[in-house]
Amino acid sequence: MHKLHKIIFIIFLALLTLPAIQRKFEIWKPKTLNGSFTLAHYEEFSLTKWFDVSFQQQYDKYLEDHIGFRTRYIRFFNTIDFHLFKKSHANGVLIGENNFLYEERYINSYLGRNYIEEKTLFEKAIKTKLVQDSLAAHGVHFLVITAPGKGWYYPEYLPKPYYKIQKTNTNYEFMTVKFKELGINNIDFNSLFVLMKDTVFYPLFPKCGVHWSYASMQYVVDSIIQYCEKNMLIDLPDMFIDSVEYTTKPRFTDYDIGDALNINYKIPQDTLVYPHFSFKSDSTKTKPRFLAIGDSFYWTFYNGGFANNLFSKNRFAYYNNELHGYKKGSFSDVVRKKEVKDADLIVIWTTESQYHDFDMGFVDDLKRYFELGWDSLDNVTIDEHEELIQFYIMQIKSSAEWLEHIKAKALENNIDLEEMIRLDAEYMVKQEEKTGDKIGD
Numbered sequence: 001m002h003k004l005h006k007i008i009f010i011i012f013l014a015l016l017t018l019p020a021i022q023r024k025f026e027i028w029k030p031k032t033l034n035g036s037f038t039l040a041h042y043e044e045f046s047l048t049k050w051f052d053v054s055f056q057q058q059y060d061k062y063l064e065d066h067i068g069f070r071t072r073y074i075r076f077f078n079t080i081d082f083h084l085f086k087k088s089h090a091n092g093v094l095i096g097e098n099n100f101l102y103e104e105r106y107i108n109s110y111l112g113r114n115y116i117e118e119k120t121l122f123e124k125a126i127k128t129k130l131v132q133d134s135l136a137a138h139g140v141h142f143l144v145i146t147a148p149g150k151g152w153y154y155p156e157y158l159p160k161p162y163y164k165i166q167k168t169n170t171n172y173e174f175m176t177v178k179f180k181e182l183g184i185n186n187i188d189f190n191s192l193f194v195l196m197k198d199t200v201f202y203p204l205f206p207k208c209g210v211h212w213s214y215a216s217m218q219y220v221v222d223s224i225i226q227y228c229e230k231n232m233l234i235d236l237p238d239m240f241i242d243s244v245e246y247t248t249k250p251r252f253t254d255y256d257i258g259d260a261l262n263i264n265y266k267i268p269q270d271t272l273v274y275p276h277f278s279f280k281s282d283s284t285k286t287k288p289r290f291l292a293i294g295d296s297f298y299w300t301f302y303n304g305g306f307a308n309n310l311f312s313k314n315r316f317a318y319y320n321n322e323l324h325g326y327k328k329g330s331f332s333d334v335v336r337k338k339e340v341k342d343a344d345l346i347v348i349w350t351t352e353s354q355y356h357d358f359d360m361g362f363v364d365d366l367k368r369y370f371e372l373g374w375d376s377l378d379n380v381t382i383d384e385h386e387e388l389i390q391f392y393i394m395q396i397k398s399s400a401e402w403l404e405h406i407k408a409k410a411l412e413n414n415i416d417l418e419e420m421i422r423l424d425a426e427y428m429v430k431q432e433e434k435t436g437d438k439i440g441d
Helices: 004-026 047-051 054-065 070-085 104-111 118-137 160-164 172-180 189-196 214-231 256-260 298-303 306-310 334-344 352-356 362-372 384-398 400-413 419-436
Strands: 093-097 102-103 141-148 187-190 238-247 273-281 289-296 315-319 322-324 345-351
Touching: 047 054, 054 306, 093 104, 102 104, 102 256, 104 187, 104 352, 104 362, 118 172, 118 362, 141 172, 141 189, 141 352, 160 289, 172 352, 187 189, 187 214, 214 238, 214 298, 214 306, 273 306, 289 298, 289 306, 289 334, 298 306, 298 315, 306 315, 322 384, 334 362, 345 419, 384 400, 384 419, 400 419
Parallel strands: 141 187, 141 345, 289 315, 289 345
Antiparallel strands: 093 102, 238 273, 315 322
8 A cells, every 4th residue: 555655656646747847848849729819928137127026927927827737738628627517718719519619709790789870881882882882983993702601501500509699680681781772893702601501412611610611612713714714704714623632630720729629639521522723714815913802712722723814913802901912911001002003803702790891991991092082092112111011010010929029029139029029020121131131922
């Protein structure tokens, strides 16, 4: 019995000391966590911070965030909660029937819980029509593409508590009607996918993904080609499906919120389809210059290479804020004017859940430009040095850890925060220009 006590004591001692040993030597490679979060940073010791207890509080957070096996403990804890209690620790992620995963905002949008004042929505629709007509007068085609919402596509698998909530008016339904009444160009994939649901043999929405499936791109691309050819009177490159793979192992974004759960196993999937696409283009085909303003639903189209195959110039302004295409940078006023002037086709790529602000401020920006006059967009030049500075300012402000570091520097040097942010951004640009490295996507 005495020997057993010793063994138990040694095991207990090992369990206590192993995390410290792992933190120091990393004997086992830590498994990273998915998602966006900021680990606490080490706070330099000072007497002032010691006596106001801020050093101790920060150090506690630092130790907790950097303990050995931390990510394994978190995954183990998340797995137990998911498996036994159907509980999610991913921000905004809900577990529906049959382990279908949803982001809560898409459920709220489907039920009408984020419905806003109709007057505000109507005013936005009127401004959109004015902008569409103004662009058309200058030879630029304008289009709103509505990506689908998972709540609309799979209402039968919603978490049980939401069955009791009465569905009411939605922003999406109101705006869709106004688009038709006002003649605003729109491809509505939300209603199209719901109509197609019973006729396709594979999911257009994956079980553990928040975005449309990669396989659904064949319908998205085909619809866009047909729309452009009919309404812009051009002949775009042709799309072909060379082969198709069937698998239960998700790829691309087809398991994006499944990954966000940070559990120790993959949730079993239905059969997924992965077509292999190719495009045929020759001198008879037209590839218009393209500018998209959109949310995360555009990434499947963008990263899948579809935009590059259909358009000669492909630019994407993520939430009307961050520009992608040739290099990553701020979609500043100057850059926005230049890209608008250079486009043949401008698309607002939104989702039904975003209809309370479907254009992400872009319509108001264009309305302002037209009030100044289309000629004001002529000869717009971009100072690349300043553009890079603005890019780093944006990066600093979007990183909680980096911003906290800048705040500490500003306090230490008795400098205004905005000034300190710009100084750091200017330093980053100098380092980039010195090394010759360019920012890429």
